[in-house]
Amino acid sequence: MKMKIYMYxxxxxxxxxxxxxxxxKRRITQSNLAARVQLEGITLERDSISRIEKxxxxxxxxxxxxxxxxxxxxxxxxxxxxxx
Numbered sequence: 001m002k003m004k005i006y007m008y009x010x011x012x013x014x015x016x017x018x019x020x021x022x023x024x025k026r027r028i029t030q031s032n033l034a035a036r037v038q039l040e041g042i043t044l045e046r047d048s049i050s051r052i053e054k055x056x057x058x059x060x061x062x063x064x065x066x067x068x069x070x071x072x073x074x075x076x077x078x079x080x081x082x083x084x
Contacts, residue, residue, distance in 0.1 A: 011055030015064060015078040020053040022071040022078075036070045037063075 008014065023033050030049040037044045042063055051057035059067075068075045 012057055013052060013055055013059045014081060015059055015067065016053045016055045018073070018078045018080070019049075019067055019071065022073050023049075023053075026071065028071075033070065037066050040066045040070060042066050 006012070019033075023030070028036070030053075031046045034044050034046045034049050037049075044063070048057060052059055064075055064078060068078055071078075
């Protein structure tokens with residue numbers, strides 16, 4: 001039996017809220033974050049950042065790694081589910 005999970009607790013990613021928190025803490029706009037991610041070789045636009053933060057877009061493993069690097073946080077922290 002093959003199982004596909006498209007949503008988890010109503011969202012398509014675990015990291016969106018944490019990405020938003022880290023971005024705001026560093027006073028980075030969504031457009032600026034997209035530009036920084038693009039400098040790392042990942043093509044993302046501001047609207048993609050917005051959808052990730054809202055939990056309406058999936059995040060790939062290589063995108064997660066890049067967010068971790070650009071925002072200066074661990075991948076583990078980005079995917080932690082405990083109370084924010």
